[in-house]
């Protein structure tokens with residue numbers, strides 16, 4: 001039991017969050033073990049992004065507890081939050097690249113703010129990271145000159161460039177063609193292995209879920225209604241679960 | 250015609266008044282935060298310089314044209330009136346004082362408000378709706394410090410400089426009008442201007458534009474930071490910023506003029 005509790009890297013318990021009196025998260029709970037890859041499925045507008053944002057403290061829930069590495073996030077001041085955020089990479093749903101900066105500057109930014117690596121190391125990391133997402137040639141372009149899929153990949157590169165222990169992916173493959181989506185999913189698995197990353201991935205892409213998930217949780221009505229491996233969920237007769245899986249099979 | 254019941258109407262106005270109060274309260278708190286941040290590190294001087302350059306580049310062409318023509322028109326319009334009272338000789342002094350004390354600062358501030366408040370509102374607004382502000386926060390960068398303090402500082406520092414520039418151009422514009430009409434020479438005009446203007450005219454006139462700079466920056470940033478509802482909200486942030494900044498500049502100017510007259514005399 002003791003060692004179990006220490007194993008849990010992200011611990012969400014009974015979290016409530018509402019907007020304008022409308023409850024979006026209604027007592028949601030989720031435990032993610034160190035090194036595990038959790039996938040969240042759920043209908044559009046159900047609160048998946050809200051949950052991810054609550055974990056990094058971008059949104060503050062009204063009730064409940066969120067622990068990252070054993071430390072409570074809810075109600076934390078900015079300085080302590082920043083300490084926790086150093087361990088977390090966040091891939092935004094719409095990439096959220098800084099439009100006033102080139103791709104290179106976008107990637108340099110977290111390194112400059114969060115580490116004190118020397119210039120040549122920063123340059124090396126940026127190039128390496130872009131090669132990883134297959135965008136080495138876009139290094140000096142502005143975000144406005146990139147396609148949606150390219151922006152997505154730059155956003156992913158930016159999120160993992162500081163080698164965070166935890167990565168939150170908000171629809172990492174949305175808007176990508178099936179081949180690129182497959183490559184990105186493989187990349188996520190590869191990164192997780194190489195750097196021992198713990199991740200939560202929000203996705204609508206069943207192929208991605210199949211590739212990256214150790215476990216899948218389905219968010220509905222503000223709580224997780226189903227949880228299990230890809231194979232386990234695929235066999236369920238529940239209409240909601242079937243609806244997600246029917247899309248591919 | 251559709252009739253709106255009185256009770257509904259009362260409720261509507263009540264809600265409008267309430268949201269206006271909320272906005273005033275919000276801007277005040279947002280503005281006060283600036284003073285809490287500006288004296289503590291991390292300082293982003295690189296960003297401040299970048300925004301100063303942008304602000305100057307954005308405003309100088311328009312200010313050059315408007316400043317010169319404003320002085321020219323002021324001279325053209327005042328000449329007949331002053332002549333009628335036999336006071337034509339005071340024209341350079343009058344132009345200098347009008348420009349330096351009031352027109353230069355206010356026109357500069359209003360023009361910069363139009364260009365820059367809206368620019369800041371739109372820029373930060375689009376950063377807000379595309380989650381770039383969230384991205385900053387996740388990188389442990391305080392968005393207020395990085396985005397707001399830098400822009401507001403740039404406005405505070407640039408506005409006095411731009412005002413001196415406009416003052417100078419306007420007085421020169423007055424000279425052009427006068428010299429074309431054959432009323433003066435370079436020496437005559439500028440020795441009148443210099444002997445009429447003292448530091449007690451210049452300091453409050455230029456100094457208050459730092460306050461206008463603060464208003465321009467803070468209101469633009471507030472509207473940007475509180476943008477909701479996607480791209481449509483970005484446009485609204487930009488226009489609201491200009492309207493609120495302009496109103497506040499005029500209003501604050503009125504107060505500053507009263508205070509200046511109290512402390513520095515006529």
Ligand SMILES: Nc1ncnc2c1ncn2[C@@H]1O[C@H](COP(=O)(O)OP(=O)(O)OP(=O)(O)O)[C@@H](O)[C@H]1O
Pocket residue numbers: 019024042043044045046047048049050051093
């Ligand atoms: N900052 C906010 N202010 C007000 N309402 C919000 C805010 N963020 C999210 N919501 C609301 O919360 C609900 C859940 O939003 P969320 O973005 O988490 O959906 P999602 O599950 O990520 O959907 P999608 O798959 O479309 O991204 C929506 O109804 C949305 O309108």
Ligand SMILES: [Mg+2]
Pocket residue numbers: 048049050093170
């Ligand atoms: Mg979402």
